[in-house]
Amino acid sequence: MEAQNSNLQSPGPDSAEARNTGNDPPDGGWDAWKTGMHGSQQSRKQNAYNAIVFCSHLVILNTWGVVNSFGAFQTTYASMLAPVSPSAISWIGSLQVFLLFFIGTITGWLSDIGLFRCVLATGSMLQIVGVFTAASSTKYWQLLLAQGVCMGLGNGFIFCPSLAVLSTYFKKRKSLAIGIAMAGSSTGGLVIPSMVRQLLPQVGYPWTMRAIGFVQLGTLLIVNFLMRPRILPSQRSKLIDPSAFGDLGYSLYAVSFFLNFLGVYFAFYYVASFARTQVNPSFSYDESLNLLLILNGVGLLGRVLPNFFADEVTGSINMLLPMSIISSILCFCWIAISSTAGLYTWTVFYAISAAGVQSMSPAGLSILTDDLSKVGVRMGMVFTIVSFAVLCGPPIEGLIINQQDGSYWGAQIFAGSSLMLGSILLAITRTVKLRAMGKTLWSKV
Numbered sequence: 035m036e037a038q039n040s041n042l043q044s045p046g047p048d049s050a051e052a053r054n055t056g057n058d059p060p061d062g063g064w065d066a067w068k069t070g071m072h073g074s075q076q077s078r079k080q081n082a083y084n085a086i087v088f089c090s091h092l093v094i095l096n097t098w099g100v101v102n103s104f105g106a107f108q109t110t111y112a113s114m115l116a117p118v119s120p121s122a123i124s125w126i127g128s129l130q131v132f133l134l135f136f137i138g139t140i141t142g143w144l145s146d147i148g149l150f151r152c153v154l155a156t157g158s159m160l161q162i163v164g165v166f167t168a169a170s171s172t173k174y175w176q177l178l179l180a181q182g183v184c185m186g187l188g189n190g191f192i193f194c195p196s197l198a199v200l201s202t203y204f205k206k207r208k209s210l211a212i213g214i215a216m217a218g219s220s221t222g223g224l225v226i227p228s229m230v231r232q233l234l235p236q237v238g239y240p241w242t243m244r245a246i247g248f249v250q251l252g253t254l255l256i257v258n259f260l261m262r263p264r265i266l267p268s269q270r271s272k273l274i275d276p277s278a279f280g281d282l283g284y285s286l287y288a289v290s291f292f293l294n295f296l297g298v299y300f301a302f303y304y305v306a307s308f309a310r311t312q313v314n315p316s317f318s319y320d321e322s323l324n325l326l327l328i329l330n331g332v333g334l335l336g337r338v339l340p341n342f343f344a345d346e347v348t349g350s351i352n353m354l355l356p357m358s359i360i361s362s363i364l365c366f367c368w369i370a371i372s373s374t375a376g377l378y379t380w381t382v383f384y385a386i387s388a389a390g391v392q393s394m395s396p397a398g399l400s401i402l403t404d405d406l407s408k409v410g411v412r413m414g415m416v417f418t419i420v421s422f423a424v425l426c427g428p429p430i431e432g433l434i435i436n437q438q439d440g441s442y443w444g445a446q447i448f449a450g451s452s453l454m455l456g457s458i459l460l461a462i463t464r465t466v467k468l469r470a471m472g473k474t475l476w477s478k479v
Contacts, residue, residue, distance in 0.1 A: 085260045085261070086199070086200055086203050086261065086262075087200065087211055087214050087215060088260075089196070089256065089257045089260050089261040090196050090197065090199075090200045090211075090214075090215035090218070090261075091214060091215050091217060091218040091221070092218060092253045092254070092256060092257050093192050093193065093196040093197075093215070093218065093257055093261075094193075094215050094216055094217070094218030094219050094222070095218035095219070095221045095222035095225075095253060096161060096189075096192070096218075096222065096250050096253060096254060097134055097189040097192065097193045097219075098193075098216070098218065098219035098222065098223075098392070099218055099219050099220075099221060099222010099223050099225065099226060099330075100130075100185070100189075100222060100226060100246075101127065101130060101131050101134070101189070101219070101302075102219050102220075102222065102223040102302050102326075102329070102330050102333075103222065103223050103226040103227050103230070103326065103330070104124075104126075104127035104130075104302065104303060105227075105302060105303060105304070105305065105306040105307075105322075105323075105325075105326045106226065106227040106230040106231070106306075106323055106326060107126070107127070107181075107230070108120065108123055108124065108127065108303060108306070108307070109306055109307070109319060109322070109323075110230070110234065110239065111123045111126070111177065112307075114172075114239065115173075115174050115177075118174050119432075119436065120307065120432050120435075120436075121429055121432030121433050121435075121436055122174070123174075124303055124428045124429050124432045125178065125182070125429055126177055126178055126181050126182045127182075127303060127428065128182075128424060128425050128426070128427070128428050128429055129178065129182035129183060129186055129425065130181060130182050130185055130186040130189060131186070131189075131299070131421075131424040131425070132186065132421045132422070132424055132425035133182075133183065133186030133187050133189060133190045133421070134186055134189035134190045134193050134417075134421070134424075135190070135194075135417040135418060135420050135421030135424060136190065136417075136418050136421035136422075136425075137187065137190035137191070137194075137418070138190060138193070138194035138413065138414035138415075138416075138417030138418050138421070139273065139274065139411070139414040139415050139417070139418040140273070140414070141153050141157075141190060141191050141194050141195050141410075141414060142194045142195060142198055142410035142411050142412075142413055142414025142415075142417075143272070143273045143274075143410065143411050143414065144195070145194075145195035145198055145199065145263065145410040146198075146408065146409075146410040146411055148263075150195050150199060150263045151258075151262075151263075153191050153192075153195050154191070154192055154195065154196070154257065154258055154261065155258055156191050157187070157188045157189070157190070157191025157192035157193075158188065158191075158192060158254040158255075158257070158258055159188070160184055160185070160187050160188030160191060161185055161188030161189070161192070161250055161254060162188075162247060162250060162251055162254070163184055163188075164180050164181060164183075164184030164185030164186075164187075164188055165180075165181075165185060165243060165244075165246055165247040165250060166243070166244060166247045167179075167180040167184060168180035168181040168185070168243050169239070169240045169241070169242075169243035169244045169247065170240060192254075192257075193417075194410070194413055194414050194417050195410060196215075196257075196261065197212070197215070197396055197413065198409050198410035198413050198414075199261070199262075199263045199264065199410075200212065200215055201396075201400040201409055201413075202263070202264050202265045202409060203264055206345060207345050208345070208350075208397060208400060208401070209341040209342075209344040209345045209350045209353075209394070209397040210338070210341045210342050210344075210345045212341060212393065212396055212397045212400070213337050213338045213339075213340070213341025213342065213393045213394075213397065214337075214338060214341075216337045216341075216389075216392060216393035216396070217334050217337040217338055217393070219330065219333070219337070219389075219392065220330045220331060220333045220334035220337060220389070221334075222330075223326065223327070223329065223330020223331070223333070224327055224330050224331050225249070226246060227323050227326045227327055227330070228327065229242065229245060229246055229249075230242055230246075230323070231320060231323050233245055272411065273411070274411070274415060275408060275411050275412060275415065278408075278412050278415060281402070282466050283402060283463050283466045283467045283470060284402050284412070284416075286459055286460075286462055286463040286466060287398065287399060287402060287416070287459075287460070287463045288415075288416045288419050288420075289459055290358075290456045290457075290459035290460040290463055291395055291399065291416055291419070291420050291456070292419055292420050292422070292423045292456075293423070293452050293453070293455045293456030293459065294358055294361075294391055294395065294452070294453055294456035294457075294460075295395070295420050295423040295424050295427070296423040296424075296426070296427045296449075296452040296456075297361075297362075297365065297427065297448065297449035297450065297451070297452030297453040297456070298361060298388050298391050298392065298449070298453060299424060299427060299428060300365070300427065300428065300431050300445060300446070300448075300449035301329065301365075301368075301381075301384055301388065301449075302326070302329060302388075303428045303431070303432075304428075304431065304432070304435070304442070304445070305322075305325050305326070305329065305377075305381065306322035306323060306325055306326055307322070308377075308442055309321070309322040309325055309377060310322050311440060312372065312442055313371075313372060313373065313374060313377055314372060314373070315374065317374070325377070325378075325381050328378070328381045328382060328385055329381060329384070329385045329388075330385070331385075332381075332382050332385035332386060332389075333385040333386065333388065333389030333392075334389070335386055335389070336357070336385060336386035336387060336388065336389030336390040336392075336393070337389045337390070337392065337393040338393075340353045340354075340357060340390040340393070340394055341353075341393055341394065341397060344394065344397065347478070348478060349401075349477075349478035349479040350394055350397040350398040350400075350401055350479075351398045351401070351460065351463065351464050351467065351479050352464070352478065352479055353390070353394055354390070354391065354394035354395060354397075354398050354460060355457060355460050355461060355464060357387050357390030357391050357394060358391050358453055358456055358457040358460055359453075359454070359457045360383075360387040361384065361387040361388050361390075361391055361453050362450050362451075362453035362454040362456075362457055363450070364380065364383060364384045364387060364450075365384075365446055365447075365449045365450030365453060366446065366447070366450040367380065368380060368384075368442075368446045368450075369442075369443045369446050369447070391453075396413070399412075399413060399416055400413070401479075402467070427449075427452075430448065431445035431448060431449060432445075434448060464479060467479050
C-alpha cells in the first residue's frame with residue numbers, strides 16, 4: 035500500500051508513472067466508499083477519498099435535485115408572476131440547467147489543473163447566494179438572475195468537477211458509483227417538492243426558499259469538508275482538447291447526448307401542468323406535485339439498477355441504448371394518455387427509463403476517456419455542447435404548446451423524436467466503439 039501511495043504522490047504530475055503505474059482506481063473494496071476517518075496513518079492516507087460517493091450524491095442532490103423539482107416552482111411562479119407565460123417561466127429552469135452544463139469545459143479544466151477545491155467552494159457560495167436571493171425576489175427578472183443565473187453558475191461549478199473526480203476512483207464499478215451519485219437527483223427531487231408542498235401554504239414563498247437554502251448550506255458544507263481529488267493535477271492540461279473530436283465515437287456520443295437531453299426533460303417541466311389541464315378529471319395542485327415525486331422517487335431505480343447491471347453484465351452504452359429507446363417510445367405513448375390511472379402508470383415507467391438516460395449518459399461518456407488526467411476536460415466539453423439542448427428544449431416545447439392553444443401532442447412528438455434520433459446515433463456510436471476495440475457486436479461496452 036505504501037508503494038501505491040508513493041506512486042500517487044511522488045512522480046511529477048505529467049509523468050507516465052503518475053497516471054498509470056500504481057495509479058489504478060481503488061475500485062473494488064471499500065476504499066472509495068468509506069465514510070470514516072479512522073485507523074492508522076497509512077489507512078488515513080488510503081482514505082483520502084473517503085465518502086466520495088456520498089459527497090457526489092449530495093452534489094447531485096443540490097444540482098439535479100433542484101433542476102428536477104422545477105415543476106413545483108413552475109406552478110408557483112405561474113401564479114406569482116402572472117401574466118408571464120409558462121414558456122417564459124421555463125427559461126428560469128432552462129437557464130439554470132444550461133449554465134450547469136455550459137461552464138463544464140472551464141470548471142473541468144480548472145479541476146484538472148489542481149483547483150478542484152477552489153472551484154467547489156466557489157460553486158457552493160454561488161448556490162447559497164442564489165437561493166437566498168431568490169427568496170426575496172418578486173419579479174421575473176429577479177428570479178431569472180437569482181435562480182437562473184446565480185444558482186445555474188453554482189450548479190456548473192460543482193457538478194462537472196465532482197462527477198469527473200468521482201469517475202477517477204472507479205473502473206470496474208464506475209457506472210454503479212455514478213448511478214448512486216446521480217440518485218441524488220431523486221433524493222433532491224423528493225425532498226424539495228415535499229418541502230414546497232408542505233411549507234408554501236404555511237410560511238409563504240420567501241421562507242420556503244430559505245428553508246431549502248439551509249438544507250443546501252448544510253449538505254454543501256459536508257461536501258466541501260470531505261471531497262478530495264485523487265489524480266495529481268496535470269499542468270499541461272488544456273482548456274479544450276480538440277483531439278477528442280478526432281475520435282469518431284466521442285463525437286457521435288456528444289451529438290447523441292445532445293439529442294437525448296433535448297427531449298428527456300420535457301416531462302419534468304410539464305407533466306404537472308399537463309395533469310391539471312389535459313386529464314379528466316383534472317388534478318389539483320397537490321395531486322400534480324405527486325407526479326413529480328413519482329418521477330423523482332421511482333427514478334431512483336432507474337439511476338441505480340441499470341448502472342449496476344451495466345458494470346456487471348452489459349456495459350454502459352449497451353444499457354443506455356434501450357433506456358433511450360424506451361424513453362422515446364413512452365413520449366409518443368403519452369399522446370394517448372387522458373385518464374388519471376393512465377397518467378400515473380405512464381409516469382412510473384417514464385421515471386425509470388428517463389432516470390436511466392440521465393444517469394447512464396455521464397457513465398457512458400466516462401468510458402470513452404482512457405486518460406484519467408483529461409477526464410474533467412473531456413466531460414466538460416460534452417457538457418458544454420449539451421447545455422444548449424437543455425437551454426432550448428423546454429422553452430421550445432412550451433412554445434409548441436402555446437402555438438397549439440394548450441395542446442401537448444406536438445411537444446410530445448418533438449421530445450420523442452429527439453430521443454429516437456439520439457438512440458439511433460447512440461447505436462452507431464456503439465458500433466464504432468466496438469470496432470475500434472476489435473470486439474463483436476455482442477460484446478460488453
